[in-house]
Amino acid sequence: MTQTRKKFLTLVSLLSLSSIVKASPSKKKPQLAHHVFFWLKDPSSTTDRDKLIQGVKALGRIKEVRMLHVAVPAETEKRDVVDNSYSVSELLFFDSLQDQKIYQDHPLHQKFIQEHSMLWDRVVVYDSMEV
Amino acid sequence: MTQTRKKFLTLVSLLSLSSIVKASPSKKKPQLAHHVFFWLKDPSSTTDRDKLIQGVKALGRIKEVRMLHVAVPAETEKRDVVDNSYSVSELLFFDSLQDQKIYQDHPLHQKFIQEHSMLWDRVVVYDSMEV
Numbered sequence: 385m386t387q388t389r390k391k392f393l394t395l396v397s398l399l400s401l402s403s404i405v406k407a408s409p410s411k412k413k414p415q416l417a418h419h420v421f422f423w424l425k426d427p428s429s430t431t432d433r434d435k436l437i438q439g440v441k442a443l444g445r446i447k448e449v450r451m452l453h454v455a456v457p458a459e460t461e462k463r464d465v466v467d468n469s470y471s472v473s474e475l476l477f478f479d480s481l482q483d484q485k486i487y488q489d490h491p492l493h494q495k496f497i498q499e500h501s502m503l504w505d506r507v508v509v510y511d512s513m514e515v
Numbered sequence: 516m517t518q519t520r521k522k523f524l525t526l527v528s529l530l531s532l533s534s535i536v537k538a539s540p541s542k543k544k545p546q547l548a549h550h551v552f553f554w555l556k557d558p559s560s561t562t563d564r565d566k567l568i569q570g571v572k573a574l575g576r577i578k579e580v581r582m583l584h585v586a587v588p589a590e591t592e593k594r595d596v597v598d599n600s601y602s603v604s605e606l607l608f609f610d611s612l613q614d615q616k617i618y619q620d621h622p623l624h625q626k627f628i629q630e631h632s633m634l635w636d637r638v639v640v641y642d643s644m645e646v
Contacts, residue, residue, distance in 0.1 A: 415584060416589050416591075417584055417589075417604070419550060453546060454646055455548060455643030455644050455646055456643060457642065458548075458612065458643055459644070460612060460615055460616075460642040463640070465638045466641075466642060475550075475606075477584075481590060488592070509596045509597045510597075510598055511588065511589040511599065512589055512604035513589040514586045515568060
């Protein structure tokens with residue numbers, strides 16, 4: 385093998401390695417958790433609750449959403465610190481602040497608000513960035 | 516191949532398949548999200564915040580914990596519905612109510628509370644079951 389060919393192969397190896405190194409962090413990006421709790425106007429209406437659940441689930445179609453967890457209060461032990469007064473929980477993960485902003489402005493999200501906001505009385509949002 | 520050997524191999528295949536079928540649903544189990552928000556006694560102390568963060572991260576060693584997301588308020592847009600007044604967010608996933616209970620009673624969790632509860636002023640917990 386000539387010296388030139390050896391150098392060329394070393395360069396190719398280094399380039400391949402750098403692309404792996406570059407690709408790797410994106411998989412391990414700190415996730416932004418966007419957790420929304422909904423209190424329904426009529427908490428006794430399972431119809432309203434299920435309509436909201438379906439609406440929230442459809443938000444998973446927005447491509448920036450990395451993880452979607454749609455839930456209702458769990459039957460864990462009643463404790464003073466536990467708030468189980470909400471009706472529906474929506475938890476989404478994003479790769480970045482930018483992706484969360486794209487989601488906020490996304491037509492599907494805007495449509496969701498227009499079509500479901502009459503169902504809720506109160507909303508609380510917690511946005512947290514992984515450390 | 517003898518008939519007996521054929522039957523034996525079929526049995527082995529069926530047993531392997533049954534173990535796959537058995538293992539599979541656990542991966543798709545509806546997840547219980549246990550989300551805890553901590554308000555520090557001294558919100559200006561990054562030392563206290565970092566101590567709490569390290570303590571929360573160690574809870575990931577409890578084997579029932581399926582997913583651990585430790586975070587601080589994200590720099591998302593300020594809106595009336597967004598609560599960013601807390602200092603640390605701890606989000607855990609569990610496979611079941613039982614696993615969450617095991618976690619609550621786990622010596623590592625109890626030790627965490629003993630060693631860190633002097634740091635916080637207020638805690639709010641949301642337990643939600645995926646639907």
